[in-house]
Amino acid sequence: MDIQKEISALRQELTKHNYNYYVLDAPEITDYEFDMKLKALQKLEAEHPEYNDPNSPTIRVGGMITKNFKTIKHSIRMYSLDNSYSKEDLEDWERRIARVLGDETVEFTCELKYDGASISLTYKNGILVRAVTRGDGVQGDEVTNNVKTIRSVPLKLQGDYPDEFEIRGEIVLPLEGFAKMNQERVNAGEVPYMNPRNTASGSLKLQDSSEVAKRPLDCLLYSLAGTNLGVESQFEGLQKAKEWGFKVPQQARLCKNTDQVMDFINYWEVHRHELPYEIDGIVIKVNSFHQQDELGYTAKAPRWAMAYKFKAEQVSTVLKSISYQVGRTGAVTPVANLEPVLLAGTTVKRASLHNADQIEKLDVRIGDYVYVEKGGEIIPKIVGVDLSRRSEHAMPVEYIQNCPECGTPLIRNAGEAQHYCPNIYGCNPQITGRIQHFISRNAMNIEGLGAETVALLVKQGLISNYADLYQLTKEQVIPLERMAEKSADNLIQGIEKSKEIPFERVLFALGIRYVGQTVAKKLAKEFKSIDALAQATIDTLVGVDEIGARIAESVVEFFDSNYNNQIIERLKGYGVQLEISAEQLEESSEILKGLTFVVSGVFEKVSRNELKELIEKNGGKVGSSISSKTSYVVAGDKMGPSKKNKADALGVKIITEDMFLDMI
Numbered sequence: 218m219d220i221q222k223e224i225s226a227l228r229q230e231l232t233k234h235n236y237n238y239y240v241l242d243a244p245e246i247t248d249y250e251f252d253m254k255l256k257a258l259q260k261l262e263a264e265h266p267e268y269n270d271p272n273s274p275t276i277r278v279g280g281m282i283t284k285n286f287k288t289i290k291h292s293i294r295m296y297s298l299d300n301s302y303s304k305e306d307l308e309d310w311e312r313r314i315a316r317v318l319g320d321e322t323v324e325f326t327c328e329l330k331y332d333g334a335s336i337s338l339t340y341k342n343g344i345l346v347r348a349v350t351r352g353d354g355v356q357g358d359e360v361t362n363n364v365k366t367i368r369s370v371p372l373k374l375q376g377d378y379p380d381e382f383e384i385r386g387e388i389v390l391p392l393e394g395f396a397k398m399n400q401e402r403v404n405a406g407e408v409p410y411m412n413p414r415n416t417a418s419g420s421l422k423l424q425d426s427s428e429v430a431k432r433p434l435d436c437l438l439y440s441l442a443g444t445n446l447g448v449e450s451q452f453e454g455l456q457k458a459k460e461w462g463f464k465v466p467q468q469a470r471l472c473k474n475t476d477q478v479m480d481f482i483n484y485w486e487v488h489r490h491e492l493p494y495e496i497d498g499i500v501i502k503v504n505s506f507h508q509q510d511e512l513g514y515t516a517k518a519p520r521w522a523m524a525y526k527f528k529a530e531q532v533s534t535v536l537k538s539i540s541y542q543v544g545r546t547g548a549v550t551p552v553a554n555l556e557p558v559l560l561a562g563t564t565v566k567r568a569s570l571h572n573a574d575q576i577e578k579l580d581v582r583i584g585d586y587v588y589v590e591k592g593g594e595i596i597p598k599i600v601g602v603d604l605s606r607r608s609e610h611a612m613p614v615e616y617i618q619n620c621p622e623c624g625t626p627l628i629r630n631a632g633e634a635q636h637y638c639p640n641i642y643g644c645n646p647q648i649t650g651r652i653q654h655f656i657s658r659n660a661m662n663i664e665g666l667g668a669e670t671v672a673l674l675v676k677q678g679l680i681s682n683y684a685d686l687y688q689l690t691k692e693q694v695i696p697l698e699r700m701a702e703k704s705a706d707n708l709i710q711g712i713e714k715s716k717e718i719p720f721e722r723v724l725f726a727l728g729i730r731y732v733g734q735t736v737a738k739k740l741a742k743e744f745k746s747i748d749a750l751a752q753a754t755i756d757t758l759v760g761v762d763e764i765g766a767r768i769a770e771s772v773v774e775f776f777d778s779n780y781n782n783q784i785i786e787r788l789k790g791y792g793v794q795l796e797i798s799a800e801q802l803e804e805s806s807e808i809l810k811g812l813t814f815v816v817s818g819v820f821e822k823v824s825r826n827e828l829k830e831l832i833e834k835n836g837g838k839v840g841s842s843i844s845s846k847t848s849y850v851v852a853g854d855k856m857g858p859s860k861k862n863k864a865d866a867l868g869v870k871i872i873t874e875d876m877f878l879d880m881i
């Protein structure tokens with residue numbers, strides 16, 4: 218192909234991937250593939266300077282601003298980092314440094330490269346005033362309200378901090394919190410998130426900060442920016458930032474030479490899986506600020522820093538077969554059975570294939586050598602096929618047409634990736650799964666009854682839906698495997714006690730597709746009883762804040778079923794809470810119905826969160842930023858002047874904490 222065409226095709230392709238990655242948070246290729254394409258473009262551009270373009274993805278920081286937030290120009294530019302993948306790359310870099318610095322001794326700070334979304338925080342007189350995303354490096358999105366919900370971001374500093382400065386870091390989603398979020402999604406019958414990085418970055422861009430507050434985000438800081446900071450080096454900067462109250466991971470090391478740098482890299486390449494969050498490499502920085510100044514920047518990255526990127530750990534192994542699992546909502550998930558192989562310290566036998574589209578996209582075939590990678594997910598995934606080792610007899614996978622458990626023909630709704638078994642009440646894993654969900658901790662939390670016992674009870678024909686639980690007798694369960702007098706007692710008592718579980722959790726326990734804990738709470742509050750909810754039409758449901766068509770349809774469908782209505786009648790008969798209790802009703806009111814409040818500043822009598830709860834309990838809505846739709850701003854101490862100006866400009870009334878408390 219003609220070189221100029223090749224260059225422009227690569228640029229276009231990379232720009233598209235940047236958009237998928239930074240704006241949509243949904244990359245279509247791996248980071249390694251992206252980096253290799255970028256390197257290929259760099260090489261072509263170096264060989265053909267006649268085609269240079271200042272907008273090339275090799276020259277510009279890849280991110281973009283969105284239109285959803287206020288755009289802020291960075292007072293000090295935010296750069297990307299150059300990448301290296303080998304010791305040789307690093308040695309090249311050191312030679313380039315030596316060419317500028319001569320025979321000065323150079324020390325390096327080695328840090329972990331946190332895999333999340335970059336952020337710049339501005340502090341004035343020790344108070345957080347602004348948080349801005351990197352965007353395209355020159356300007357970013359102002360996401361201060363969202364960042365303020367992250368507990369590790371200090372709103373107020375301690376110690377001898379400079380009057381005004383910026384600090385840069387990475388917003389990450391630690392693995393444990395990520396797994397929990399995904400578990401909740403799976404519980405609600407939703408598709409789990411891909412990986413922690415994209416989810417962290419997506420969370421920052423949510424419009425509703427109260428949603429962001431629910432996500433277990435963390436902010437790890439790695440560099441100071443500004444003048445007259447009273448700091449001479451990167452390493453000292455990290456120490457200081459820690460003293461001022463920032464979360465600065467303690468792994469950073471000051472290294473005197475390349476060998477020490479390589480030791481640090483080699484150590485973390487192995488031990489990275491012991492960290493509570495994901496890292497995708499190591500960042501090596503020239504330590505002295507003076508030397509950093511001398512080295513300067515390219516258009517895209519500092520010359521004094523280098524990322525050493527770990528390759529995502531990947532192994533190749535044989536795909537032996539595909540089995541299909543049926544979940545409690547009837548969703549079918551294909552799972553790859555692999556020739557066991559060691560990956561990131563654990564033996565992998567199974568990998569996720571997500572759905573029929575994914576199988577088709579990868580074109581995996583039984584007997585293929587496949588590449589397996591461990592991302593943030595609970596089980597590893599297949600990312601590609603080694604075509605050079607494919608047998609000529611390998612045939613494309615034919616996706617199953619019938620449920621592997623009950624034989625019913627599968628269905629697939631338009632626009633959905635997953636196949637479903639529609640035999641809701643006769644398909645064993647669906648029956649068992651629904652009851653297991655019903656008894657689980659966040660639902661009815663039935664003590665003395667576990668998932669295995671449920672499976673056993675179903676198998677023995679003692680129960681076939683959750684209402685049946687309330688008719689179980691001790692005599693029926695004692696003969697079960699591993700049951701004794703005492704455990705049988707506990708089980709029956711646990712079931713009895715679950716009759717006290719409040720309505721909102723019962724609603725979640727029913728296992729209506731797409732009705733997770735948050736939605737169940739919303740619906741319970743809005744409709745107050747199962748009877749009212751059962752009467753609701755799609756229109757009424759969609760009229761409720763945050764309830765979309767997908768949820769509404771699912772709720773209506775649930776109550777359309779005679780089977781479900783019979784079960785609910787039975788639950789009522791057993792005394793399960795199917796409406797909001799009198800006490801809960803008493804605490805709440807509708808006084809603030811139709812009003813939207815923005816809460817800002819620090820309060821005396823109640824915490825900011827309590828204040829928000831009070832607003833919601835009394836029928837009001839909490840908004841994240843002041844707009845023409847805001848009815849009142851409840852202002853505490855230290856409300857920012859910009860908020861005040863905005864409220865004044867829009868004619869939004871500002872009230873104090875006391876005035877608000879009087880209102881309710």
Ligand SMILES: NC(=O)c1ccc[n+]([C@@H]2O[C@H](COP(=O)([O-])OP(=O)(O)OC[C@H]3O[C@@H](n4cnc5c(N)ncnc54)[C@H](O)[C@@H]3O)[C@@H](O)[C@H]2O)c1
Binds near residue numbers: 246278332387524
């Ligand atoms: N898969 C895709 O489609 C796709 C598309 C675009 C970009 N990407 C990936 O993103 C990379 C480019 O992203 P980038 O420009 O953000 O660069 P980068 O992620 O490679 O490195 C720069 C970033 O590292 C972060 N960082 C983490 N820890 C740090 C520390 N201790 N010190 C300094 N910085 C630290 C900073 O936020 C900084 O902005 C590519 O190399 C590619 O891997 C992938």
Ligand SMILES: [Zn+2]
Binds near residue numbers: 620622623624640
């Ligand atoms: Zn089935």
